[in-house]
Amino acid sequence: MRELKLMKGNEALAESAIRAGCDAYFGYPITPQSEVLEYLSREANQRTGMVILQAESEVASINMVYGAAGTGKKVMTSSSSPGISLMQEGISYIACAELPCLLVNVNRGGPGLGTIQPAQGDYFQSVKGGGHGDYKLIVLAPSTVQEMSDFVELSFELAFKYRNPVMILTDGALGQMMEKVELNPQKERKHVELEWATTGRKNGNGRVITSLHLKSEQMEQINIRLQKKYREIEKNEIRYEAVNCDDADYIIVAYGLVARICHKAAELARAKGIKVGVFRPITLFPFPYKELFENVKDKKGILDVEMNAGQMVEDVRLAVEGKVQVEFHGRMGGVVPSPEEILEKLEEKYLGGSK
Amino acid sequence: MNEKKTLDDQHYEKIIAEESICTQDHVVYEPPKSAMYETPMHYCPGCGHGVVHRLLAEVIEEMGIIQDVIGVAPVGCSVLAYNYLNIDMSEAAHGRASAVATGIKRVLPEKLVFSYQGDGDLAAIGTAETLHTCNRGENILIIFINNGIYGMTGGQMAPTTLANMKSTTSPFGRDVATMGSPLKMTDLVAQLPGTYYVTRHSVHKAGNVRKLKKAIVKSFEYQKEKKGTCFIEVVSNCPSNWKMTPVESNKWLEENMLPFYPLGDIKTPNQKEN
Ligand code: SF4
Numbered sequence: 001m002r003e004l005k006l007m008k009g010n011e012a013l014a015e016s017a018i019r020a021g022c023d024a025y026f027g028y029p030i031t032p033q034s035e036v037l038e039y040l041s042r043e044a045n046q047r048t049g050m051v052i053l054q055a056e057s058e059v060a061s062i063n064m065v066y067g068a069a070g071t072g073k074k075v076m077t078s079s080s081s082p083g084i085s086l087m088q089e090g091i092s093y094i095a096c097a098e099l100p101c102l103l104v105n106v107n108r109g110g111p112g113l114g115t116i117q118p119a120q121g122d123y124f125q126s127v128k129g130g131g132h133g134d135y136k137l138i139v140l141a142p143s144t145v146q147e148m149s150d151f152v153e154l155s156f157e158l159a160f161k162y163r164n165p166v167m168i169l170t171d172g173a174l175g176q177m178m179e180k181v182e183l184n185p186q187k188e189r190k191h192v193e194l195e196w197a198t199t200g201r202k203n204g205n206g207r208v209i210t211s212l213h214l215k216s217e218q219m220e221q222i223n224i225r226l227q228k229k230y231r232e233i234e235k236n237e238i239r240y241e242a243v244n245c246d247d248a249d250y251i252i253v254a255y256g257l258v259a260r261i262c263h264k265a266a267e268l269a270r271a272k273g274i275k276v277g278v279f280r281p282i283t284l285f286p287f288p289y290k291e292l293f294e295n296v297k298d299k300k301g302i303l304d305v306e307m308n309a310g311q312m313v314e315d316v317r318l319a320v321e322g323k324v325q326v327e328f329h330g331r332m333g334g335v336v337p338s339p340e341e342i343l344e345k346l347e348e349k350y351l352g353g354s355k
Numbered sequence: 356m357n358e359k360k361t362l363d364d365q366h367y368e369k370i371i372a373e374e375s376i377c378t379q380d381h382v383v384y385e386p387p388k389s390a391m392y393e394t395p396m397h398y399c400p401g402c403g404h405g406v407v408h409r410l411l412a413e414v415i416e417e418m419g420i421i422q423d424v425i426g427v428a429p430v431g432c433s434v435l436a437y438n439y440l441n442i443d444m445s446e447a448a449h450g451r452a453s454a455v456a457t458g459i460k461r462v463l464p465e466k467l468v469f470s471y472q473g474d475g476d477l478a479a480i481g482t483a484e485t486l487h488t489c490n491r492g493e494n495i496l497i498i499f500i501n502n503g504i505y506g507m508t509g510g511q512m513a514p515t516t517l518a519n520m521k522s523t524t525s526p527f528g529r530d531v532a533t534m535g536s537p538l539k540m541t542d543l544v545a546q547l548p549g550t551y552y553v554t555r556h557s558v559h560k561a562g563n564v565r566k567l568k569k570a571i572v573k574s575f576e577y578q579k580e581k582k583g584t585c586f587i588e589v590v591s592n593c594p595s596n597w598k599m600t601p602v603e604s605n606k607w608l609e610e611n612m613l614p615f616y617p618l619g620d621i622k623t624p625n626q627k628e629n
Contacts, residue, residue: 024462051461055454056487063451063484067427067458070445075462093448198443198459200422200466205392208437210428210446 002182009148010035010175012183013078013104013168016152018044021187022102023073024051026064028083031116032172033106036078048189058083062090069099070209072197074156074189078104080172081122082113084130091165092131096211096222098229100159102152103137103167106175109334117334118172118257123311126169127284134223136230138166138237139284141255145179147282153184162233163196169284171307173257173336230286238291239282244270245295248277250346253292253316254305255281257336262305264339269346276346284312289319301325303346308332325350387412390421392441401601403591404432406558407500407567408439411469414571415442424467425459427452431473432506450481453488456495467578469496475505478514478540485540492549492583496574499541499586502593503612510596514538517615522596537615541588545622551583553622557590557613559605582624590616 007015014036017025025044027037037054044050051068055061061077068075079087084105094101105126109119126139138158140151148170155166193199198207213219241259244266245251252262259280269276279295281288296302302324304313313328320326327349331337347354360368371377386393390412398404415424421442428436430449437444447455452470460468477485477499485497504522505511512522512529515537519528529537545553552574556567567589574585590612592604599607 024458026458053457053461056483059451060454060457060484060487063448063454064458064461066447066451067445067455068462069458070455071425071459071462073462075458089448090451097446198425198445199463200425201441201443202422206437206440206442206444208444208446210437212434212446 002184004180004182006178007145007181008035008176008178009145011039012145012149012181013152014039015183016149017076018048018050019184019186020153020156021074021189022050022076023189024068024075025077026053026055026061027077027079028055028058028061030080030083032108032175033078033080058086062087065101066090066094066099069094069101070198072192072194076102080106080108081110084122088131092133092135093211094165095135097209098163100163101165102155102159103165105167105169107169107171115334116172118307118336119334120171120256120307122169123308126167135226136285138164138233139169141169141282141284142174143256143259143280145177145181148174149181149183158237162229171257234286237283238286238288240288240291241280241282242295243278245277245279247275249275249300250303250350251277251279251296251299252303252305253279255284255312258305258307261337261339262342265342268339268343287315292319296320296324299324301327301350303349304328305337305342306330307336387416390415390441392439396439397435399595401594401604403558403589404500406564407589408436410568410571412440414568418572418575420467420575427456427470429472429476431476433471433473436471450476451484452476453497454484457488457493460493460495467575469498471498474501474503474513474515478538489544489584489586490547490549494578494581494583496578496585499588500591501588501616502591504593504596506593506596517611541586541621544586549584550586550622552577552585552624554620555588555590555616555618557618559592559608
């Protein structure tokens with residue numbers, strides 16, 4: 001039996017990091033995710049000896065993560081959109097040096113300083129690179145506080161399995177909302193010697209963590225190795241949820257918080273006799289292209305709903321390759337769409353308006 | 356070609372021929388064997404980087420800490436320091452070496468961590484990281500190579516470029532009214548309670564090299580005792596971008612750099628305790 005608690009999303013995530021045996025957190029306050037740093041500052045060190053350090057900036061935090069991750073420890077940071085933008089250089093270095101770590105983005109409305117309200121405007125930044133160069137993060141998108149908690153341990157597993165940074169892409173509402181959550185038992189923090197990690201020279205020559213490869217042929221080889229790894233991740237790690245898709249005529253595609261709202265919209269639709277299912281990508285990279293196509297290929301249409309100007313919808317279009325009609329509805333700047341509004345859009349796009 | 360032999364040459368040739376002094380008992384200096392790779396360095400002839408690398412390797416070997424040391428290399432001429440130092444090392448983004456070192460030290464507090472940074476790295480783009488690392492008193496050693504210029508990118512003005520000194524981006528000399536004054540980073544960090552030992556050295560003469568070596572040894576000992584940040588500035592040269600021969604550059608260093616960046620301890624443990 002897992003322990004049951006009522007918690008905020010941000011706190012559930014922080015608690016789960018402690019329980020996952022995380023060794024260190026480096027971060028900088030920013031709304032709407034400061035609870036992560038606050039909770040950890042209160043709880044973590046005395047319970048497990050986990051290192052908690054409030055850095056002077058997000059730039060410093062991500063480079064502390066780089067340093068600590070290079071020793072093979074379980075390391076993480078969290079921030080919100082503008083802070084994650086500041087971290088992009090460091091994330092690119094981490095991806096190239098192939099360091100396992102957990103990054104959490106509690107997405108808020110942008111661009112610019114924007115708003116502290118929830119948004120999904122960082123899909124491109126998280127999934128398509130963000131920083132410079134060809135690299136990929138594994139991106140997990142929770143839609144409940146339970147998943148905010150569960151994905152922490154999963155992220156560390158994936159990060160070490162592939163020596164790749166993993167991002168939990170969530171948003172201000174999930175971070176702030178309280179729900180009941182079942183917590184994993186406490187894992188022991190233990191030091192595992194990894195042969196690539198810089199922990200002081202052992203037998204053989206000194207080990208080096210770097211992303212510098214001056215010769216183009218060599219840099220190309222590094223890229224080839226990374227791309228091979230990303231293909232492997234695409235093969236093995238796709239996660240998604242398809243609810244009531246089998247008999248549906250229309251499929252709503254949405255991730256994270258919006259998917260929950262879409263479930264309600266689908267319920268309202270079914271009550272009106274419109275058969276609607278919901279497809280929710282859980283891994284945004286790797287994106288469930290084939291799985292989505294299998295679920296929508298014989299449907300009358302797709303409505304993709306996001307809290308942005310239309311970002312994931314590009315992947316949805318790639319998945320169906322023009323074989324199914326794809327419509328988009330988005331709210332921006334921190335506005336959350338309502339179930340009624342989503343149903344209305346679906347009816348407007350496919351059924352000639354609301355009945 | 357008819358080479359003229361000096362009296363000295365003749366003298367040494369005679370000794371070598373007659374007494375065979377090239378035996379193990381007569382060795383006065385050997386390069387570090389285990390903490391350094393036997394490979395030519397990419398540094399320009401006469402550059403101070405090679406000397407400081409060698410000193411680090413010597414100290415690491417002599418203190419027997421090769422398995423305990425983790426170094427952090429910067430972006431700059433010494434970006435490839437790990438090609439010469441045979442120890443565990445991490446390459447940092449430009450300016451972030453002390454943040455990377457902080458990350459390493461915090462999760463491996465028993466290890467000995469140092470960062471090796473140039474003036475552009477440490478005193479321009481990485482100023483915030485440098486100050487806050489020192490202010491937190493991270494138990495690391497920061498080695499700061501100050502040659503008053505951006506070496507790797509080809510001689511642009513650095514935060515430590517002297518007033519009126521020419522560089523490719525201050526071609527008429529550094530005009531402090533518009534370009535700011537040279538930044539004495541070492542004096543600045545000495546003001547912070549987190550630093551334990553702050554000192555300024557050079558490697559332009561043998562005596563100075565020996566002094567720097569002692570400072571590195573001391574810094575690692577203080578680090579073992581978890582005393583706080585140790586900060587060593589090395590006023591160095593850049594013959595290539597100063598457009599001088601190595602000998603000229605050392606002379607220029609002595610006549611121009613040292614009056615502004617005087618050598619010696621800026622903060623020592625005794626001072627701190629008083
Ligand atoms: S450019 Fe200057 S600092 Fe760089 S290696 Fe050459 S002499 Fe040394």
